[in-house]
Amino acid sequence: MNYVFYLTATIAVVSTTMVIFHRNAVHALLYLVTSLLSVAVIFYQFGAPLAAALEVIIYAGAIMVLIIFVIMMLNQGDSTVTQEQAWLQPTTWIGPALLSALLLIQLILLVSSGQISSTQTFHYIGPKQVGIALFSHYVLAVELASMLLLAGLVGAFHLARRRKIDTGDSGNAI
Amino acid sequence: MPFETAPGLEAGVLLASILFCLGLAGLMMRRNVIFMLMSVEVCTNAAALMFVVAGAHWGNADGQVMFIFVVTLAAAEVAIALALVLQFYHRKHTVDIDQLSELRG
Amino acid sequence: MQGLLAWVPLLPLIGFLVLVAIPLFYRREPPEKIVTFIGVGSVGIAALITAIVAATVFWGNPAEVVYIRLWQWMLVDNLQLGFNFHIDWLTLVMLMIITGVGFLIHLYSAGYMREDSDFRRYFAYLNLFVCAMLILVMADNLVLLYLGWEGVGLCSYLLIGFWYKNPANGAAAQKAFIVTRIGDTAMAIGLFLLFFEFSTLNIPQLVSAAESSAVDPQVITIATLLLLGGAVGKSAQLPLQTWLPDAMAGPTPVSALIHAATMVTAGVYLIARMHPLYLLSETAMTAVAIVGALTLLLSGFSAIAQSDIKRVLAYSTISQIGYMFLALGVGAWSGAIFHLMTHAFFKALLFLSAGSVILSLHHEQNIFAMGGLFRKIPFTFICFTIGCACLAALPFTSGFYSKDHILLSAWEFHQGFNSFWLAGIVGALVTGIYSFRVLFMVFAGSEGSASLQCKDANTAVMTVPLTILAVLALFGGLLAPPLQAVFGVTPSEHHAAWVEGIAIAMPLIGLTIAWQLFKKEKKSGEQRSSIMQYWFSGWGFDWLYEHLLAKPFKALARLNHNDIIDSLYKGTAAFSQQLNSILSSSQNGQVRWYLVTFAAGSILFLALLVAL
Numbered sequence: 001m002n003y004v005f006y007l008t009a010t011i012a013v014v015s016t017t018m019v020i021f022h023r024n025a026v027h028a029l030l031y032l033v034t035s036l037l038s039v040a041v042i043f044y045q046f047g048a049p050l051a052a053a054l055e056v057i058i059y060a061g062a063i064m065v066l067i068i069f070v071i072m073m074l075n076q077g078d079s080t081v082t083q084e085q086a087w088l089q090p091t092t093w094i095g096p097a098l099l100s101a102l103l104l105i106q107l108i109l110l111v112s113s114g115q116i117s118s119t120q121t122f123h124y125i126g127p128k129q130v131g132i133a134l135f136s137h138y139v140l141a142v143e144l145a146s147m148l149l150l151a152g153l154v155g156a157f158h159l160a161r162r163r164k165i166d167t168g169d170s171g172n173a174i
Numbered sequence: 175m176p177f178e179t180a181p182g183l184e185a186g187v188l189l190a191s192i193l194f195c196l197g198l199a200g201l202m203m204r205r206n207v208i209f210m211l212m213s214v215e216v217c218t219n220a221a222a223l224m225f226v227v228a229g230a231h232w233g234n235a236d237g238q239v240m241f242i243f244v245v246t247l248a249a250a251e252v253a254i255a256l257a258l259v260l261q262f263y264h265r266k267h268t269v270d271i272d273q274l275s276e277l278r279g
Numbered sequence: 280m281q282g283l284l285a286w287v288p289l290l291p292l293i294g295f296l297v298l299v300a301i302p303l304f305y306r307r308e309p310p311e312k313i314v315t316f317i318g319v320g321s322v323g324i325a326a327l328i329t330a331i332v333a334a335t336v337f338w339g340n341p342a343e344v345v346y347i348r349l350w351q352w353m354l355v356d357n358l359q360l361g362f363n364f365h366i367d368w369l370t371l372v373m374l375m376i377i378t379g380v381g382f383l384i385h386l387y388s389a390g391y392m393r394e395d396s397d398f399r400r401y402f403a404y405l406n407l408f409v410c411a412m413l414i415l416v417m418a419d420n421l422v423l424l425y426l427g428w429e430g431v432g433l434c435s436y437l438l439i440g441f442w443y444k445n446p447a448n449g450a451a452a453q454k455a456f457i458v459t460r461i462g463d464t465a466m467a468i469g470l471f472l473l474f475f476e477f478s479t480l481n482i483p484q485l486v487s488a489a490e491s492s493a494v495d496p497q498v499i500t501i502a503t504l505l506l507l508g509g510a511v512g513k514s515a516q517l518p519l520q521t522w523l524p525d526a527m528a529g530p531t532p533v534s535a536l537i538h539a540a541t542m543v544t545a546g547v548y549l550i551a552r553m554h555p556l557y558l559l560s561e562t563a564m565t566a567v568a569i570v571g572a573l574t575l576l577l578s579g580f581s582a583i584a585q586s587d588i589k590r591v592l593a594y595s596t597i598s599q600i601g602y603m604f605l606a607l608g609v610g611a612w613s614g615a616i617f618h619l620m621t622h623a624f625f626k627a628l629l630f631l632s633a634g635s636v637i638l639s640l641h642h643e644q645n646i647f648a649m650g651g652l653f654r655k656i657p658f659t660f661i662c663f664t665i666g667c668a669c670l671a672a673l674p675f676t677s678g679f680y681s682k683d684h685i686l687l688s689a690w691e692f693h694q695g696f697n698s699f700w701l702a703g704i705v706g707a708l709v710t711g712i713y714s715f716r717v718l719f720m721v722f723a724g725s726e727g728s729a730s731l732q733c734k735d736a737n738t739a740v741m742t743v744p745l746t747i748l749a750v751l752a753l754f755g756g757l758l759a760p761p762l763q764a765v766f767g768v769t770p771s772e773h774h775a776a777w778v779e780g781i782a783i784a785m786p787l788i789g790l791t792i793a794w795q796l797f798k799k800e801k802k803s804g805e806q807r808s809s810i811m812q813y814w815f816s817g818w819g820f821d822w823l824y825e826h827l828l829a830k831p832f833k834a835l836a837r838l839n840h841n842d843i844i845d846s847l848y849k850g851t852a853a854f855s856q857q858l859n860s861i862l863s864s865s866q867n868g869q870v871r872w873y874l875v876t877f878a879a880g881s882i883l884f885l886a887l888l889v890a891l
Contacts, residue, residue: 009185042189051241084209087270096878099878106882110888148250151250159258275868
């Protein structure tokens with residue numbers, strides 16, 4: 001059964017790598033969606049169907065659509081690809097890549113040095129259990145999350161509004 | 175109820191680590207704000223994966239609850255960040271994050 | 280009646296405050312008459328009160344002690360100090376000298392300082408001085424005494440540098456202040472030591488504690504020697520005598536009051552006041568006597584070689600205080616105080632008449648430019664002659680009685696012939712030489728260059744004090760104060776007639792030598808043989824201190840020109856500034872740079888975790 005996991009994991013890693021190295025924003029976004037979908041599959045394998053569903057609906061669906069809207073609104077054209085090429089020289093990315101690699105090695109070292117539990121048993125946790133936990137023990141956090149979303153809404157509306165000094169061609173914000 | 179098909183805990187944690195480091199690398203190497211935002215999404219997603227894996231390991235619903243909160247957070251963050259990107263683009267007519275600095279350090 | 284004594288130091292203080300505060304109320308400088316009224320009047324009333332109290336309370340009661348408790352000064356743990364006055368006959372004698380002679384000198388000053396632009400400042404300082412000096416002698420504890428001690432030091436500094444526009448006067452003032460400071464520091468350490476040993480600084484308690492309890496005599500010796508250090512500094516004794524000749528830069532009445540009659544005798548008063556402690560330590564007594572003997576000889580010889588009339592008197596003051604120290608060292612406490620009193624009379628008289636001479640000659644002080652003045656200013660001549668006769672201790676003058684007392688005490692203390700007595704006898708001879716030399720040089724012989732412009736500058740306010748002082752100097756020997764209750768009675772021994780005979784003969788021999796010297800010097804003019812030159816420079820002490828202390832200190836100061844300690848702080852400042860510039864360059868607003876540092880930080884942190 002682990003073939004599926006490793007396959008999806010490989011897809012996730014490869015598509016994420018493509019996200020960070022691709023020059024075309026829309027293509028990169030599509031790779032990101034692929035990555036998110038493969039993570040959703042992994043969620044499912046770990047016995048979390050609700051999380052998998054939410055990953056597909058909210059992450060790969062709503063949030064990515066939001067980003068694509070913005071890319072469309074910016075409407076930078078084909079020049080962006082050449083610009084990205086200029087920005088993404090090996091001299092630019094080799095340093096951050098090395099840093100990240102170092103960090104990864106350290107994380108792997110830490111994970112492998114930990115006490116590994118002998119019983120590798122996983123538990124299926126259905127939407128019902130999550131719902132019960134969410135609306136009993138975490139009800140206050142849910143309220144806080146709603147407040148956060150409201151604040152995000154107001155903030156986004158306020159920030160994206162065109163000022164009068166900006167005499168742009170389109171009058172509409174988001 | 176044990177779930178037999180799952181891969182090992184280490185595998186999940188490892189995947190989450192790899193994804194997080196990739197996201198971090200992207201964040202550091204890209205100058206385009208849109209790409210940086212995508213990298214941030216990768217990072218948060220990796221963190222969310224970590225939560226779910228851990229929750230599954232301990233047989234606890236808390237992991238998925240946290241995942242829901244992470245998604246909520248990501249949604250709010252993306253909304254705000256995209257609004258900022260729009261404003262930034264309107265003012266500077268570029269998406270280069272380096273142009274944003276007005277300090278002379 | 281006794282309570283009136285508290286007003287004695289208070290009145291000069293009020294005078295000082297009023298004189299200082301006048302510009303707050305009047306824009307213009309007040310007329311000299313008002314300043315004189317306040318400045319002289321305050322001391323005059325204080326003198327009157329002292330005289331009344333002395334006549335009614337103390338007269339006929341040698342054991343009388345008045346204690347005045349004013350207020351608590353400080354209270355720290357077991358250190359309890361009050362602003363309290365303790366007045367016995369010793370204090371009373373000092374009070375009468377300070378207020379009486381002080382009043383006369385104040386009166387004289389009103390004439391001497393006329394038409395000086397800083398008339399008011401002069402009297403303010405003078406009043407403050409009298410107040411501080413009175414506190415010094417009336418204090419019942421050593422800390423209050425120290426307050427007065429430092430107060431008179433301050434006033435001495437202010438008055439030596441009174442004509443501050445001449446830098447030399449300022450230098451002389453600083454010299455006086457710094458040199459006495461050495462002694463004052465020793466005295467302060469002595470006070471600490473006494474308090475450490477006896478947990479009290481109240482003088483009567485201290486004395487009884489020292490006498491009753493079995494204290495290490497070593498400690499007493501050290502403490503008394505430290506107090507002697509303070510006395511030596513204040514009284515210009517060896518080795519701290521160098522400041523007094525230079526202190527003559529101040530106005531002449533100041534020299535009379537501070538540097539002859541009162542302040543410089545504070546050291547004598549201190550030792551006399553603490554005499555029970557000195558009696559416990561033979562080393563300290565001997566040290567006092569040696570200091571006195573050496574000083575009286577060295578400065579006596581220096582006085583012979585001087586050409587400035589005031590410097591002659593300054594050296595003679597040092598020499599006479601040396602006599603007092605010698606008296607203290609041989610246990611003749613009352614003799615020392617008696618000589619202090621007569622010295623205050625005749626030395627004030629000498630200084631004031633020297634002031635008249637100087638004023639008459641339009642501020643000429645060189646005795647080689649004088650001569651033949653006895654015809655031009657006869658009154659001053661008479662006063663000066665009386666003063667010189669007393670100073671040289673010609674028979675039946677006041678100086679004779681007190682000096683005779685000291686010499687006989689020195690003879691008795693060591694049962695016969697001894698070096699201290701010999702020093703006193705030689706000193707008497709030298710005193711005769713220099714006092715009559717200056718008398719002849721100024722008043723006798725042919726007229727000098729400055730004598731031609733002589734114009735008698737004496738006014739009524741100057742002649743009256745001079746007359747009174749002349750009378751006191753002549754007959755003060757009959758006023759031996761009854762101090763036996765304070766110091767205890769010393770049995771008078773019979774001594775051979777020749778001992779007294781020598782004491783009488785010495786000044787007369789000195790007179791004849793002085794006449795020979797005068798004739799020789801009048802012929803040769805102001806030229807000195809090498810030994811005279813050496814004496815003229817005060818035995819080279821100034822040169823010695825200049826090369827031993829001042830020069831190395833200045834060299835060290837130059838070495839430390841950039842302040843080594845300070846560079847530490849400058850380095851700290853420069854380091855933090857450097858750090859700031861480094862750190863602020865990291866604050867560049869580049870988000871990706873922040874991210875890199877953030878990642879690097881996490882790596883470091885995780886590396887720690889991995890390593891551990």
